[in-house]
Amino acid sequence: MTSVLVKDLTLKFGAVTVLDNLNIDIPEGEFLVLLGASGCGKSTLLNCIAGLLDPTDGEIHINDRNVTWEEPSGRGIGMVFQSYALYPQMTVEGNLSFGLKNARMPKAEIKERVDRAAEILQIEPLLHRKPAALSGGQRQRVAIGRALVRDVDVFLFDEPLSNLDAKLRADLRVEIKRLHHNLQNTMIYVTHDQVEAMTLADRIAIMKGGIIQQLDSPTEIYNRPRNKYVAGFIGSPEINFFEGRIENGVFATTGERFSLEGYEFQNNGHEGSAWLGIRPEHIVSGDAAKDLPVSARVTIDIVEPMGSDTLAWATLAGVPLRIRMDGQAAVSSGDEIHIGFDPSRASLFDKTSEERV
Amino acid sequence: MSAPSKTDSAKRPVRLLRNLNAKIASIPMVATALVVFIGCTTWTVVHSFTSSKLLPKLDFVGWEQYDRLWGTRRWLVSIENLAWYGVCSMVLTLLIGFILAALLDRKVRFENTFRTILLYPFALSFIVTGLVWQWILNPDFGVQQVVRDWGWESFTFDPLYNPDIVIFGILIAGIWQGSGLIMVIMLAGLRGIDEDIWKAARVDGIPTWKTYVVVIIPMMRPVFVTALVLIASGIVKVYDLVVAQTSGGPGIASEVPAKYVYDKMFASQNLAQGFAASTMMLVSVIIILIPWAYLEFGGKKRG
Amino acid sequence: MDNAITPRGPKPRRRLSRANIMLYGTLIVVAMYYALPLYVMVVTSLKGMPEIRLGNVFSPPVEITFQPWVKAWSEACTGINCDGLSRGFWNSVQILIPSVFLSIVIASINGYALANWRFKGADVFFTILILGAFIPYQVMLYPIVIILREMGLYGSLWGLVLVHTVFGMPILTLLFRNYFTAIPEELFKAARVDGAGFWGIYFRIMLPMSLPIFVVAMILQVTGIWNDFLFGVIYTRPEIYPMTVQLNNIVNSVQGVKEYNVNMAATLLTGLVPLIIYFASGKLFVRGIAAGAVKG
Numbered sequence: 003m004t005s006v007l008v009k010d011l012t013l014k015f016g017a018v019t020v021l022d023n024l025n026i027d028i029p030e031g032e033f034l035v036l037l038g039a040s041g042c043g044k045s046t047l048l049n050c051i052a053g054l055l056d057p058t059d060g061e062i063h064i065n066d067r068n069v070t071w072e073e074p075s076g077r078g079i080g081m082v083f084q085s086y087a088l089y090p091q092m093t094v095e096g097n098l099s100f101g102l103k104n105a106r107m108p109k110a111e112i113k114e115r116v117d118r119a120a121e122i123l124q125i126e127p128l129l130h131r132k133p134a135a136l137s138g139g140q141r142q143r144v145a146i147g148r149a150l151v152r153d154v155d156v157f158l159f160d161e162p163l164s165n166l167d168a169k170l171r172a173d174l175r176v177e178i179k180r181l182h183h184n185l186q187n188t189m190i191y192v193t194h195d196q197v198e199a200m201t202l203a204d205r206i207a208i209m210k211g212g213i214i215q216q217l218d219s220p221t222e223i224y225n226r227p228r229n230k231y232v233a234g235f236i237g238s239p240e241i242n243f244f245e246g247r248i249e250n251g252v253f254a255t256t257g258e259r260f261s262l263e264g265y266e267f268q269n270n271g272h273e274g275s276a277w278l279g280i281r282p283e284h285i286v287s288g289d290a291a292k293d294l295p296v297s298a299r300v301t302i303d304i305v306e307p308m309g310s311d312t313l314a315w316a317t318l319a320g321v322p323l324r325i326r327m328d329g330q331a332a333v334s335s336g337d338e339i340h341i342g343f344d345p346s347r348a349s350l351f352d353k354t355s356e357e358r359v
Numbered sequence: 360m361s362a363p364s365k366t367d368s369a370k371r372p373v374r375l376l377r378n379l380n381a382k383i384a385s386i387p388m389v390a391t392a393l394v395v396f397i398g399c400t401t402w403t404v405v406h407s408f409t410s411s412k413l414l415p416k417l418d419f420v421g422w423e424q425y426d427r428l429w430g431t432r433r434w435l436v437s438i439e440n441l442a443w444y445g446v447c448s449m450v451l452t453l454l455i456g457f458i459l460a461a462l463l464d465r466k467v468r469f470e471n472t473f474r475t476i477l478l479y480p481f482a483l484s485f486i487v488t489g490l491v492w493q494w495i496l497n498p499d500f501g502v503q504q505v506v507r508d509w510g511w512e513s514f515t516f517d518p519l520y521n522p523d524i525v526i527f528g529i530l531i532a533g534i535w536q537g538s539g540l541i542m543v544i545m546l547a548g549l550r551g552i553d554e555d556i557w558k559a560a561r562v563d564g565i566p567t568w569k570t571y572v573v574v575i576i577p578m579m580r581p582v583f584v585t586a587l588v589l590i591a592s593g594i595v596k597v598y599d600l601v602v603a604q605t606s607g608g609p610g611i612a613s614e615v616p617a618k619y620v621y622d623k624m625f626a627s628q629n630l631a632q633g634f635a636a637s638t639m640m641l642v643s644v645i646i647i648l649i650p651w652a653y654l655e656f657g658g659k660k661r662g
Numbered sequence: 663m664d665n666a667i668t669p670r671g672p673k674p675r676r677r678l679s680r681a682n683i684m685l686y687g688t689l690i691v692v693a694m695y696y697a698l699p700l701y702v703m704v705v706t707s708l709k710g711m712p713e714i715r716l717g718n719v720f721s722p723p724v725e726i727t728f729q730p731w732v733k734a735w736s737e738a739c740t741g742i743n744c745d746g747l748s749r750g751f752w753n754s755v756q757i758l759i760p761s762v763f764l765s766i767v768i769a770s771i772n773g774y775a776l777a778n779w780r781f782k783g784a785d786v787f788f789t790i791l792i793l794g795a796f797i798p799y800q801v802m803l804y805p806i807v808i809i810l811r812e813m814g815l816y817g818s819l820w821g822l823v824l825v826h827t828v829f830g831m832p833i834l835t836l837l838f839r840n841y842f843t844a845i846p847e848e849l850f851k852a853a854r855v856d857g858a859g860f861w862g863i864y865f866r867i868m869l870p871m872s873l874p875i876f877v878v879a880m881i882l883q884v885t886g887i888w889n890d891f892l893f894g895v896i897y898t899r900p901e902i903y904p905m906t907v908q909l910n911n912i913v914n915s916v917q918g919v920k921e922y923n924v925n926m927a928a929t930l931l932t933g934l935v936p937l938i939i940y941f942a943s944g945k946l947f948v949r950g951i952a953a954g955a956v957k958g
Contacts, residue, residue, distance in 0.1 A: 054851050056377075075857030087848035091870040100866075101856030148852070160848075380860035381779030384771045385787065388835060391828050392787045396794030399805035406804075415804070462689055475941070476693045478948070479700070482940035484889030486906045487933040490913050491699040494706065494926060495719055505718045535696065543948055592796050599891040603910055620800040625896065630804065637800040644796055 004066065005030040005188040006051065006156055011060035013043075013050060013212075020046050022212040024060070028190065030155070033182050035203035036192045039235070043212040044192045045160055051190065052081050052158050064156055075101070077156075080149025084161040086141040088133035094144050095129045098151050119150040122181070139170045146181070159191040163198065175201060196236055200224070208232050226349070230356040233279045233349050239313055239324045241349075242285075244278045246319075248350065248359070253278050258319040261295040264346040268359055275353030282313065282326035284347040287333075291342030302337045316341070400641065407634035415630055424635035434636065437614040440526045444615070445594045447530050448537075452590050453583070455534065456541030461571060463542070464549045474546075478539035485536065489603025492532035493519060519605055522612035529597075529604055529613060536600075537593065541586050548582030549575070584654055591647045595640055616640055707731060707927035714922050730921070734928035739918075740911040741900070747928050749901075750908030754888060754935075756819055757904055761826035762883045766876065769831055773838025774864055778850050788835070795832035803896060810897065817899040825893050830886065834879055841875040842868060878950040881943050885936040905932050 006028040013021040021043050028034050036044040049055040051062055053074035061070045069077045088097050095116060102112045120126045123143045133141055142162060149157055159178075163171045179202055182189055193199055199206050200220045207217040208231075216228040227233035233241050246255030253260040253276070260278065291297050300316035300323065307329070314325045314333055318341075325341060327333065350359045410420045428434050459477060463470055480488065495501045498517035506514040518528030552575060560570040576583075598617035605613045616636060624633035702719050707730050709723040736746040743749070776788055806825060807816060815821035845868070853863045894904040903911070909932045913925045940947050 049851070052851070052855060054854060073857075074851075074855045079855065081852065081855045083848040083852060085846050085848045087846060087852035089849065089853070089867055100853075100858070104857035104862065148856070378779050378781040381775040381781055381784075384775040384860070385781075385784060387768045387827075388772045388776075388791055388831065389787050391831050392790035392794060394809075395802060395806065395828055396790055396797060399802040399809075400797055402805040403801045415808075459692065462685060465685060467685065467689065471944075473689055473693055474948075475944070477696050479937065479940055480696065482885055482936040482947070483933045484891065484906050484936070486889075486891050486910050487929050488699075490909070490925065490929045491703055493913075494922060495699060495702055497719070497922075500714065500717075500922070501719050505720055508718060535699065539696070595798050596800075599906075602891070603914070606914060617798070617800055620803075621892075621896075624804055633800075633804070637798065637803070640798040641801045644798055648793075648796055 003030045004028070005032070005064070006190065007061075007063040008047070008051065009061040009063065011047070011050060011062065012058050013046060013055065014058045020212050021050065021057070024212075024214060026207065026214070026217065028188060030188055031186045033189045033191065033202055033204045035199040035206045036190065036209060037196065037199040037206050037235075038194065038209035040194060042209040044194075044209050046212075047209070048158055048160055048190060048192045052079055053077055075104070078154045079156045079158055080152045080154045081158040081160065082142070082145045082149050082162045084164050086133070086138075086145045086165070088141055088144055088148075090133055093130050093132055094125065094136070094147075097133070097144055098129075098147050101148065101152055115151045115153065119147040122150065122184075123147050138166050139174060142166065142174060146178075155187055157187050157189045159189065159193075161193055162191075164193070164195070171198075178202065196238065200236075208235060210235075226358070227279075228358050230277055230279070230351040233351070237281050239282045239326065241279045241281050242321070242323050244280075244319055244321060245353075246276065246278065248273055248276050253350070255319045258298065260345065260348075262345045262348075262350075263295045264344065265348060265350065266346065267350075272350075272352075272359040276359060277351040277353065277356070279349040279351065280343050280347065282324040285323075285325045285341050285343050287314075287325060287327055287331070287339050287341045289340065291340040294342035295345055297340060297342030299338060300341055302333055302335050302339065304335055305333055403634050404638050404641070407631060407638045409631050409634075411630040411634070413628045413630070420631075424631045425639075428632060428635050428639070433611050433614055434616070434619055436611055437616045437619050440613060441594065441597070441615055443526050444530055444533070444597065445591070447527070448533055448594060449587065449590050451530075451534055452538050452541050453586060455538045456586065457545050457576075459538070459542040460545035460549055463546055474543070477542055480536045481539045483536065485599035486603045488532050488536045489529075489600045492528070492535070493604045496528055496531075520609060522609050525605060525609065525613040529600060532604060533597070533600055537590070541590065544582060544586050544589070545579070548579045551582075552578055584651060588647070588651050592644060595644055595647075703926050703930045703933075706923055707734075707930055709923050711921060711923060730923035730927040731931070733921070734912075734924045734931055738912045738924055738928060740903075740908055740915065743900075747905060747908060747912065747931055750903060750905035751931070753819075753898075753902045753908075754905040756902075757822055757826070757894075758884060758887050760820075761823045761830075761887050762880060764823060765827040765830040765834055765883055766879050768827060769834030769879070770838045770872075770876070771864065772831070772835045773840075774842050774868055775860075776835070776839045777842035777845075778847075778863070778868075779860065788839070791832045791835060799829070799892060803892075807896070816897065819898070819902055822893060822897045822904075825897055826883075826887050826890070829893070830883055833882070837879055837882070838872075838875065841872060845871060874946070877943075878946055881939055881947050882950040884939055885947075888935050 004027055006026070008024055008026040008028075011021055011024040012019070024047065026034075036047060038044045046055060050057050051064075053069065053072060057070065061068055063069065064077050064079065074081075089100060092100065098116045098119060099112050102115065116129075117126075120129055123146060125140065125143050125147060128136060128140060128144070133144070136144065142165075145162070162178075163174055166174065175198055178191075182202075191198075191202060203220055205217060205219055206223050208215045208223065210231055216223055216232045218226075218228075223232060223236055227236060230243070234243070244253070244255045244258075244260075246253050248254075248262070250273075251262050253262055255278070286294060298318060300318050302314050302316050303322075304315040306313040306315075309329055311329045312327045312331050312333070314327055314331075316323045316325060316339075323341075333339065351357060352359050406415050406417070407424055408419050408421060409416060410418055410423070463473060467473065496503075496517070496519050498504065498520060503514060503516045506516070518524045518531070556574060556578070557570070560574060565573070596617060597615050598621065601607060601613055601615050601618055607614045607618055616639070620633045620637045620640065622633075623629045623636060698720075705722050706714065706719060708726045708728070709717075710725065710727050710729070713724060734746060735748050735751075737744060738746045776784055810816040810821040810824070813821075815824060849867065850863060853867050858866060888904075889906060890904065891906045891910065894907045898904070898907075909928050912928055
């Protein structure tokens with residue numbers, strides 16, 4: 003069953019088109035992440051779904067009800083904000099119950115719901131404190147609690163972890179995942195952090211310029227990016243790109259020819275100018291590389307050891323090449339090594355349309 | 360939460376009713392903007408081209424009121440006074456305000472006490488200011504008498520009784536009242552400048568006074584512009600101070616345009632003259648505002 | 663902290679360097695100049711007339727008398743009325759309270775609407791409002807007389823209240839708009855998701871967060887309205903003239919012998935309300951005028 007349906011949604015501020023004819027169908031219980039660089043329209047889309055921005059055109063349905071012009075409070079959504087947005091003059095309890103009081107719910111039921119939310123989020127000892135007396139992590143729990151007490155089917159998260167430090171962010175990320183696992187609500191989550199997106203999402207929608215570039219599962223997006231932008235956006239360290247031509251099942255670039263044996267073309271027999279992308283972690287180094295369909299000898303320029311793994315920089319076919327190696331790999335700059343990759347792991351994009359071929 | 364109503368809200372609501380409460384709340388603002396600021400101003404400008412005397416009427420006489428205005432000695436004196444007062448007060452207030460702010464910015468002890476003393480005149484009305492200085496400048500008991508008592512028998516300082524310099528007597532009071540405000544604005548501007556600029560200047564070995572002239576003052580351009588606009592728009596409105604201190608005297612030596620307008624409109628029943636004079640005041644404000652707006656918005660484009 | 667390498671050259675002397683003497687000397691002289699009129703007002707108002715005629719404005723009183731204060735408050739004459747400044751004081755109070763209340767209520771709601779509920783055209787009116795603050799009042803004086811007369815408010819206390827509300831609106835609206843704009847927008851969004859409406863958010867969320875700015879606005883309005891002369895003299899009748907107008911009429915009246923001590927007592931009395939507010943509010947006053955002066 004469809005939980006949230008975005009139909010032909012367009013939003014313009016004057017002459018600027020912020021959202022361009024978007025269509026998303028989110029099934030019940032799905033965790034959807036809207037991912038993109040700042041200014042891509044992801045937060046705008048979330049605000050439209052929440053009813054905080056009026057769309058220029060199109061419709062929004064929540065639980066099979068057209069809510070395009072419904073007030074935010076009448077849409078059956080709960081929302082968590084980046085800056086927590088807790089009401090500073092109210093206690094935690096006041097924050098949690100504010101929405102319920104506005105809906106004129108009986109006192110007993112308000113208490114019951116607040117207590118249950120506090121229990122789930124383990125914030126019972128904080129109920130009578132003011133937000134100023136809470137830590138960042140506690141504040142964000144309260145903010146999640148405020149969405150929780152509303153007992154709604156759809157949760158909206160607007161970069162909820164961006165204001166937290168790295169460790170807390172990792173902790174709360176797991177907690178949000180657990181929450182989704184237990185509650186099985188539909189969740190729409192906006193972030194610019196690809197780790198959050200990959201770890202949390204059932205499906206990721208990558209946005210750029212008000213358009214969804216790709217809407218797929220995390221593995222699909224990682225392995226089979228639909229266009230060059232998505233390939234470059236997902237993955238850290240960034241994917242390596244080579245510019246060249248596809249000729250007779252071979253990718254020809256400056257001074258090198260890569261075999262494309264095993265690559266799954268979208269439609270057979272593509273020829274012409276193209277980009278080839280290969281992720282640093284898919285490049286094999288050492289003797290094992292010799293047996294791969296594509297292999298070459300390169301000289302290491304710079305090595306960046308990161309503990310768990312090591313990033314080595316070399317030059318291949320005239321472009322800088324990132325190679326991700328094991329953290330224990332004994333390489334240093336100036337070393338000459340064998341590298342290679344399996345073409346089925348690579349991605350090919352048309353030169354002009356930048357679409358996957 | 361009450362269960363969401365099952366009705367679809369698919370229809371785009373009527374534009375006028377969207378944000379209705381905000382629109383209702385803005386009625387006073389809209390009314391003020393349209394009726395008072397635009398409506399009343401237009402009304403006055405239009406009626407300045409009539410021959411209205413005791414009551415406003417719409418019998419247009421072209422530029423006659425303006426011809427008469429610029430042929431009236433009292434108006435010319437008013438303009439001349441305003442020019443002197445304006446130029447002097449602008450230069451002196453800016454200078455004094457900046458110097459005082461720079462002094463206070465030198466990490467002075469008791470800064471708050473000094474600031475409190477320098478700013479209190481701004482809390483007082485022009486009427487109070489005018490009356491106090493009228494008393495201090497009184498030739499029989501005030502400054503002049505004090506100096507004579509010290510033994511300088513021929514000392515003369517009676518600006519309020521000397522038609523040639525009366526406007527400077529008013530200027531003394533005006534600067535006393537207003538320079539504290541400019542000091543506070545300048546001080547805020549100085550405080551807004553990055554500490555590191557000072558450190559860099561010290562590392563480069565630039566003397567303090569030179570740092571002010573070469574680095575700090577150019578950086579404070581927007582603050583100076585704001586201060587200038589503030590002083591200028593205050594100057595055009597000068598009225599209470601003159602009424603309290605000299606009532607325009609001796610004779611007509613300290614008349615100002617705002618007083619001319621008031622007298623024509625409410626004392627001598629020559630409405631259209633008053634309208635024409637006030638329109639001239641409006642024109643002069645516009646002349647001040649246009650370069651400012653140009654600087655503000657032009658500056659933003661460059662930035 | 664001990665340092666192996668000691669700085670070369672003599673240690674600069676702190677306190678009494680020549681630069682510091684100049685700095686503090688200048689500041690003290692300037693401060694004395696600025697304080698002088700207040701001092702003159704106080705000493706003159708405490709002297710008897712014979713003493714004034716013999717001395718000068720700066721000499722301290724030999725024999726302190728409060729008679730001038732009593733006379734200024736309850737006996738000084740304006741025209742045929744001889745009931746002193748007290749009448750003007752109470753008139754000013756009656757004008758002040760509704761004007762301050764009304765102008766702040768209207769401007770705060772207005773600023774809130776502009777900051778959080780932007781609707782089409784709002785910015786146009788706001789721009790007109792701000793530009794309007796620069797129009798010389800003289801241009802609008804007479805048409806307002808006509809409007810007030812049509813409303814039956816000309817010469818009345820409420821007419822003046824209305825005028826103060828209108829002319830206080832640009833600066834106050836700007837003040838509140840800037841303050842509310844600085845409150846994170848997500849707070850406002852959260853409240854909307856929680857089902858609070860225009861008034862709910864204003865009263866339950868914004869108002870409790872904005873007490874400082876209300877105090878600033880109050881200081882601004884109390885001093886501004888108390889010190890007004892022009893509107894008072896034009897839009898009210900002599901019986902309800904505010905204190906400034908009555909003061910001017912007392913001091914600058916041409917009849918009778920000039921009683922300088924009574925005049926200064928009256929002047930000081932009129933200046934007392936804004937002075938008390940100024941000295942009591944300290945930093946907030948500065949914040950108020952800075953907010954009014956430097957546009958946000």
